[in-house]
Amino acid sequence: MDRIYLDNAATTPLAEEVIDAMVQVLKVNFGNPSSTHSFGQEAKILIETxxxxxxxxxxVTPAEIVFTSCGTESNNMIIKSCVNHLAVERIITSPMEHKCVAETVMDMKKRRGLEVVYLRPDSNGDISLDDLVQQLKSSDKKTLVSLMHANNEIGNLLDLKKTAQICKEHGALFHSDTVQTMAHMEIDFSDIPVDFASCSAHKFHGPKGSGFAFIRKSSGLKGIITGGPQERSLRAGTENVCGIVGLGRALELSLKNMQAYTEHIKSIKEYTIQKLTQIIPGIRFNGRSAEESSLYTVLSVLLPFKDPMIGLKLDMKGIAISQGSACSSGAAKPSMVMMMLLDDEDMQRTTPLRISFSHLTTKEDIDALAEALKEISQPFIIENADGTYR
Structure with a gap:
């Protein structure tokens, strides 16, 4: 049975060129980059490149890039250090953030007693920047705003530049989880005054266990992992040289092919919407549909019937897909994102799916998904006398 992978927002397959680059490092450049001899300095040069x-x-400047193990570590470091070292007393965020942000914010609230303000999304999953302005005006406490660039479940894009400018105008620090958008679109932090951002290499065909944090040098952020001067003393510990090289090679490939990849994936997403609309009466799509305001790699689907086992059924047909974010998909209850978007009736009568694409996704993959969903949905969808479905 051929297997089809449609869960690229969770992780992407490694590019062959990335594997080759990492194997070369493992074989040849095994030195500790903190060592002063040639073996160590060769490894250090790879990291700095x-x-x-x-x-x-x-x-930005190289000094503003700190290599970490992943976006989760980067987000933890930024949020915790803002509270512990930059005297942040208040965090403005959203209930639709990734768990690594949401749970870290709650941890800081419990440990340090800081105030947490949630910006509630509308029915499309959008955050109101007018609400953000009002909240920033309402307090003199030192504030960190933490809002993701693209929602990892529904793909809605935040206007990063406008949000950053609002924060700057009101003296707030701004952190954005940019894990889903790094290497998928042009991002210019010389023009966007964001203070902190995060990245995971495995979201763009790089290795798991490798990522970075962008930390604006004027912010004064300090590290939370101590014990050595590595990574500008912001993250102690021997660097993952082969992982960093893999990240670099994956980024190089993504940037080189960004236009071609983007055009292909956008066409696949559009084809998926058309195909599923044709075969499943009553299907809906969560979040925004406009290309310019939605991440092209993610499509959130709402099936017009309840089937908690649909992920397993699709897997048995050789199709890998998600019923939420990877960090929530094992839970019995719906994700916080779906709870924010759907009313009680929808929660009881519909099934959310997240389809996420890469440049490797083909129309044949989508045809196979459509046929599988058509077969699975047939027992659930009943035509009414007036031509509608229930």
Whole structure:
């Protein structure tokens, strides 16, 4: 049975060129990058070369890039250090953030007693920037705003520049979880005054266990992992050289092919919407549909019937897909994002699915998904006398 992978927002398959680059490092460049001899310095050069590549992509200085294990670590470091070292007393965020942000914010609330303000999304999953302005005006406490660039379940894009400008105008720090958008679109932090951002290499065909944090040098942020001077003393510990090289190679490939990849994936997303609309009466799509305001790699589907086992059924047909974010998909209850968007009736009568694409996704993959969903849905969808369905 051929297997089809449609869960690229959770992780992407490694590019062959990335594997080759990492294997070369494992074989040849095994030195500790903190060592002063040639073995160590060769490894150090590899790290610094990637750091410059990342900085060039974001149009920042290399000193503002700190390599980490993933976006989760980056987000934890930024939020905890803002509270512990930058005297942040208040965090404005959204209930639709990734768990690594949501749970870290709650941890800081419990441990340090800071105030947490949630900006409630509308029925499309959009955050009101007018609400953000009002909340920033309502308090003199030092504030961190933490809002993700693209929602990992429904794909809604935040206007990053406008949000950053609002925060700057009101003296607030701004952190954005940019894990889903790094290497998928042009991002210019010389123009966007964001203070902190995060990245995971495995979201763009790089290795798991490798990521970075962007930390604006003027912010004064300090590290939370101590014990050595590595990563500008912001993240102690011997660097993952082969993982960093893999991240760099994956970024290089993504940037080189960004236009071609983007055009292909957008066409696949559009084809998926058309195909599923044709075969499943009553299907809906969560979040925004407009190309310019929705992440092209993610499509959130709401099936017009309740089937908690649909992920397993599709997997048995060789199709990998998500019923929420990867960090929530094992839970019995719906994700917080779906709870924010759906009313009680929808929660009882519909089934959400997240389809996420890469440049490797084909129309044949979508045809197979459509046929599988058509077969699965037939026992649930009944035609009414007036031609509607229930």
């Amino acid at each position: 990637v750091r410059r590549e990342v900085a060039d992509y974001l149009k």
